Amino acid sequence: MRLSARIRGEHFTFRSVKEVLGRANAPKSGDDLAGVSARSPVERVAARAVLADITLEQLRMRPVVPYEDDEITRMVEDTLDEAAYKAVAHLSVGQLREWLLETTTTGPMIRSISPGLTPEMVAAVVKLMSNLDLMVVGAKCQVVVRANNTLGLPGRFSSRVQPNHPTDSVQGILLSAREGLAYGCGDAVLGVNPATDTPESTAEILEALHALRTTNRIPTQHCVLSHVTVQMKALAELGCPMDLMFQSLAGSESGNRAFGISLALMDEAYALMRERGTGAGPNCMYFETGQGSELSSDAHEGADQVTMEARCYAFARRYAPFLVNTVVGFIGPEYLEDGPQISRAALEDHCMGKLLGLPMGCDACFTYHASMSQDELESLKVMLGAAGCAYLMSMPVGDDIMLNYQSTSYHDVPSVRMLLGKRPTPEFDAWLQETGIMDGDMPGPRFGDVGVLR
Amino acid sequence: MSRTRELIAALRRDLGEADPAPPAIHVERVPDPPVRVFPSRRERSRLAGEASAHTTALVGIGRVGTRYATSVVLQFQAELAVAHAAVGQVLPDGWAEEQGLIGLSSQVRDHREFLLRPDLGRRLDEASVARLAEDDVPKGVDVQPILADGLSAVACMGSGVELLEAFSEACRARGLTVGAPLCARFARVWLQDPIGAAVGAKVAAILLGERPGLGTGDGLSAYLVFDPKPGNTDGDRNMMSNIHHRGTPPAEAAPRLADLAAAMIAQGRSGVDLDLSGVAGVESGLRPPQVRLPLVETGGDLS
Numbered sequence: 001m002r003l004s005a006r007i008r009g010e011h012f013t014f015r016s017v018k019e020v021l022g023r024a025n026a027p028k029s030g031d032d033l034a035g036v037s038a039r040s041p042v043e044r045v046a047a048r049a050v051l052a053d054i055t056l057e058q059l060r061m062r063p064v065v066p067y068e069d070d071e072i073t074r075m076v077e078d079t080l081d082e083a084a085y086k087a088v089a090h091l092s093v094g095q096l097r098e099w100l101l102e103t104t105t106t107g108p109m110i111r112s113i114s115p116g117l118t119p120e121m122v123a124a125v126v127k128l129m130s131n132l133d134l135m136v137v138g139a140k141c142q143v144v145v146r147a148n149n150t151l152g153l154p155g156r157f158s159s160r161v162q163p164n165h166p167t168d169s170v171q172g173i174l175l176s177a178r179e180g181l182a183y184g185c186g187d188a189v190l191g192v193n194p195a196t197d198t199p200e201s202t203a204e205i206l207e208a209l210h211a212l213r214t215t216n217r218i219p220t221q222h223c224v225l226s227h228v229t230v231q232m233k234a235l236a237e238l239g240c241p242m243d244l245m246f247q248s249l250a251g252s253e254s255g256n257r258a259f260g261i262s263l264a265l266m267d268e269a270y271a272l273m274r275e276r277g278t279g280a281g282p283n284c285m286y287f288e289t290g291q292g293s294e295l296s297s298d299a300h301e302g303a304d305q306v307t308m309e310a311r312c313y314a315f316a317r318r319y320a321p322f323l324v325n326t327v328v329g330f331i332g333p334e335y336l337e338d339g340p341q342i343s344r345a346a347l348e349d350h351c352m353g354k355l356l357g358l359p360m361g362c363d364a365c366f367t368y369h370a371s372m373s374q375d376e377l378e379s380l381k382v383m384l385g386a387a388g389c390a391y392l393m394s395m396p397v398g399d400d401i402m403l404n405y406q407s408t409s410y411h412d413v414p415s416v417r418m419l420l421g422k423r424p425t426p427e428f429d430a431w432l433q434e435t436g437i438m439d440g441d442m443p444g445p446r447f448g449d450v451g452v453l454r
Numbered sequence: 455m456s457r458t459r460e461l462i463a464a465l466r467r468d469l470g471e472a473d474p475a476p477p478a479i480h481v482e483r484v485p486d487p488p489v490r491v492f493p494s495r496r497e498r499s500r501l502a503g504e505a506s507a508h509t510t511a512l513v514g515i516g517r518v519g520t521r522y523a524t525s526v527v528l529q530f531q532a533e534l535a536v537a538h539a540a541v542g543q544v545l546p547d548g549w550a551e552e553q554g555l556i557g558l559s560s561q562v563r564d565h566r567e568f569l570l571r572p573d574l575g576r577r578l579d580e581a582s583v584a585r586l587a588e589d590d591v592p593k594g595v596d597v598q599p600i601l602a603d604g605l606s607a608v609a610c611m612g613s614g615v616e617l618l619e620a621f622s623e624a625c626r627a628r629g630l631t632v633g634a635p636l637c638a639r640f641a642r643v644w645l646q647d648p649i650g651a652a653v654g655a656k657v658a659a660i661l662l663g664e665r666p667g668l669g670t671g672d673g674l675s676a677y678l679v680f681d682p683k684p685g686n687t688d689g690d691r692n693m694m695s696n697i698h699h700r701g702t703p704p705a706e707a708a709p710r711l712a713d714l715a716a717a718m719i720a721q722g723r724s725g726v727d728l729d730l731s732g733v734a735g736v737e738s739g740l741r742p743p744q745v746r747l748p749l750v751e752t753g754g755d756l757s
Contacts, residue, residue, distance in 0.1 A: 172509030179513040333569045368537040368666045396511040404667035414520040448517045
């Protein structure tokens with residue numbers, strides 16, 4: 001295998017595919033922190049040139065964490081769809097990029113080869129893609145899933161209502177959730193990050209959200225994003241209604257250990273959810289990820305954060321989830337420094353998740369110590385909508401009063417929908433029409449009026 | 455002429471050839487929009503009034519089309535500006551000495567590096583190591599208090615000195631010996647480990663600015679660790695957050711933190727293994743809602 005390139009007489013050589021993957025990445029402060037990024041813009045392009053010639057078969061043989069050392073690598077290798085893999089194994093990464101971009105290559109075709117792709121292949125190809133490339137390919141891949149409603153259909157754009165509260169006040173949570181619903185948000189999930197990680201607290205919030213949903217006959221799902229072991233207790237021992245089960249995932253065995261989970265634990269959680277979950281469709285899991293989470297627990301295994309992120313998606317696809325989103329700007333400027341890095345990562349993550357067959361959403365967000373402006377964040381929401389992102393978050397003025405960061409708002413979701421001519425999931429759309437919150441694709445007479453909800 | 459040319463010509467005839475801009479339509483005097491003001495005591499909507507009893511989330515703020523009213527935009531921008539200003543503020547040179555504190559620094563050289571290199575913010579620079587070795591810095595104390603900027607120098611300069619003094623006094627009142635008053639710049643929480651180890655303190659207590667939230671740049675957190683030394687992890691520490699005049703005031707936080715330090719010394723441990731019975735307000739995990747104040751007031755007269 002050739003691992004060298006020459007640009008304007010300057011010669012670059014690389015020691016391994018893993019090193020090439022790191023050096024080929026778009027600039028990210030987290031890759032600088034990990035010491036895996038390109039040392040100059042020219043070296044970055046040289047690495048991309050080398051990467052473009054590597055075949056998918058060669059990538060499969062060289063996962064960034066060895067098979068012997070890591071259960072995620074083993075799971076990917078042992079469950080890869082060989083027929084789908086054989087269709088594309090001979091392509092180089094550069095050729096894969098071109099095949100994905102061809103207008104003759106349709107979403108269903110990409111969806112069909114997706115089970116034959118490893119996360120390293122998907123991470124590699126996005127390193128050769130510009131932001132607009134990522135949007136074009138992302139928009140092509142439609143991943144449709146079903147719980148109490150049907151998410152990811154063409155022309156649809158959904159949102160999670162995220163009514164977090166710093167002390168888990170149920171009344172405070174419900175006030176915020178009702179407001180979000182009145183703005184047409186919440187068709188992806190009514191999902192609360194609890195301040196207290198106990199089964200009792202999880203159950204109390206789940207019961208309250210369930211009551212809100214059933215009283216008003218809203219075709220959506222509910223979820224409390226406590227640790228998966230806490231949710232398992234709430235479901236199995238307290239018997240409370242749970243439409244979706246949540247967990248944060250990492251792309252390495254060591255990273256997942258830092259999250260207090262493993263493949264075996266997630267298998268158990270999924271089996272329990274399939275048996276006891278209260279959602280009405282085949283898809284019942286919800287996962288969150290984000291570039292840099294492995295490095296933050298020193299579990300990146302010397303690999304770059306885009307490749308580690310893709311490995312999270314390979315983990316997620318094992319459980320046919322209803323929702324997966326990257327929490328792109330949450331982790332802080334030491335991983336994604338500013339607006340351009342956060343926006344780029346959001347588009348990369350969306351495209352990678354879609355290529356691996358996930359119904360990708362995005363928490364487009366920043367913390368207040370990152371260099372991103374509100375205007376940049378608003379632009380990102382429109383880019384994600386145009387790229388076919390399945391859903392965004394939503395909360396009052398985008399301000400999470402519990403987690404202290406800036407995300408998308410109850411006002412942003414209908415604004416992006418109107419700009420792009422998109423509508424919520426069909427079942428939820430029908431409910432919005434019935435209540436008068438929406439009138440066709442325009443705000444209806446009860447838009448923004450919480451009096452419409454009981 | 456080709457078929458396509460004919461079609462284009464026909465299309466032009468259909469579209470017309472005059473100025474394509476539509477004629478201006480007569481607009482009556484635009485009526486004043488209904489007042490939609492960021493909830494203040496005088497002019498909040500009924501819903502916002504009820505909501506404020508349960509949450510500080512900005513609900514009941516109404517809308518203009520699908521967007522925010524102007525007053526909401528200004529309140530939001532003011533809150534964002536306050537947070538960004540707090541993050542961007544650097545502790546001025548000489549500030550520590552002016553307060554009568556001993557100034558230290560991590561290995562970070564500037565603000566950007568501070569944000570991007572948490573590893574350097576956890577290590578002392580050489581000058582600071584030498585300064586701590588001098589004779590006027592007592593060694594082998596029970597508690598070593600450290601004021602620090604963390605992610606908000608504004609908070610550090612706000613109620614930092616007040617908290618440092620009240621905490622030190624509360625420790626002495628409990629019969630504990632207290633180290634020299636230190637102030638560290640470009641400091642992450644874990645910098646308490648090399649500092650505490652350098653002076654041989656039983657407990658190191660770092661009081662530092664929290665990552666600002668919307669409209670709040672003045673919160674301090676306190677992290678305490680028994681047997682400070684590099685290699686300690688988050689699980690070895692206990693903390694208290696939201697220390698400022700609208701949250702837990704410094705005068706209230708200080709005795710609780712001194713109780714915490716005393717408990718660590720009595721039990722010979724800290725972190726998840728520490729028995730917290732009898733120590734109030736620490737590591738509850740719950741941050742009380744911030745009081746949300748209208749930030750924008752306007753005045754002046756253009757007439």
